[in-house]
Amino acid sequence: MTPKVNETARDLAGALRRYVTETAARYQKTGKHAVPDTEHLKLSLPPQLQDLLRQARKYSTPARKTAALGTGASLLLSGMVFGVANAATVTAPETVTERQLVNTQPLPEPQEQPAAAAPAEGGTGSTAPVIEAPPAKPSVPVDGMVITSPFGWRINPMTGYGQEWHTGTDFRGALGAEVRSARAGTVVEAGWHTTGGGGLRIVVDHGGGVQTTYNHLNDIWVAPGQPVGEGEVIGGVGSTGNSTGPHLHFEVLINGEYIDPMTWL
Missing domain, CATH: 2.70.70.10 (Glucose Permease (Domain IIA))
Structure with a gap:
């Protein structure tokens, strides 16, 4: 995002928080459906935020949900916008597409393993090093060994x-x-x-x-x-x-x- 969009997103987040509070108070007082009014803000929003706002209005209309759901959608939008504004100040991580490109490198072809050599006559065929057992310790000459x-x-x-x-x-x-x-x-x-x-x-x-x-x-x-x-x-x-x-x-x-x-x- 550009610095202008970052500032706009932060302003919108603050404004929505204020209007959510006012909406909840209005609903408790009058019992009517409350939809945050952001038209008077006169903000030029990016397409992504405009789409989020349309979705919130869609689910907050009286024909689709109750005023409580409308308030909840506003809260959700406020949190999303606030998170976008904060995340915009951090260097963006690699995209999903980039990760997929990294992970789709072709795997190396399996190499054919050489056949094991036949064991020599009297041998075991194992390539592990032969470890000789330590010599057995003598028996104790008397019990206790004090x-x-x-x-x-x-x-x-x-x-x-x-x-x-x-x-x-x-x-x-x-x-x-x-x-x-x-x-x-x-x-x-x-x-x-x-x-x-x-x-x-x-x-x-x-x-x-x-x-x-x-x-x-x-x-x-x-x-x-x-x-x-x-x-x-x-x-x-x-x-x-x-x-x-x-x-x-x-x-x-x-x-x-x-x-x-x-x-x-």
């Missing part, structure tokens, strides 16, 4: 002073509680630990340079050379050897070197 003394340097528990290198991890356990082999393997030692303070001790070889030891036991239920399965009960928690109370001293050796059992478990 650590009472970790791997590494510590104060000697027997004397209460002096640093010593703790070669394993101590787990709390009741006297006689089941001790299990962390992995399948072969028992290579089962008896009293003659070269250290481990008391009754079991050593299981798991192959690949990995061994586990179970110390301070109260019971030994396996013998050297005996194969054991993962999680198989091999003894009972005790307090034999250099021990201040029932617990399991558990060690892991890789190629003869002690490592932190918690990193292996």
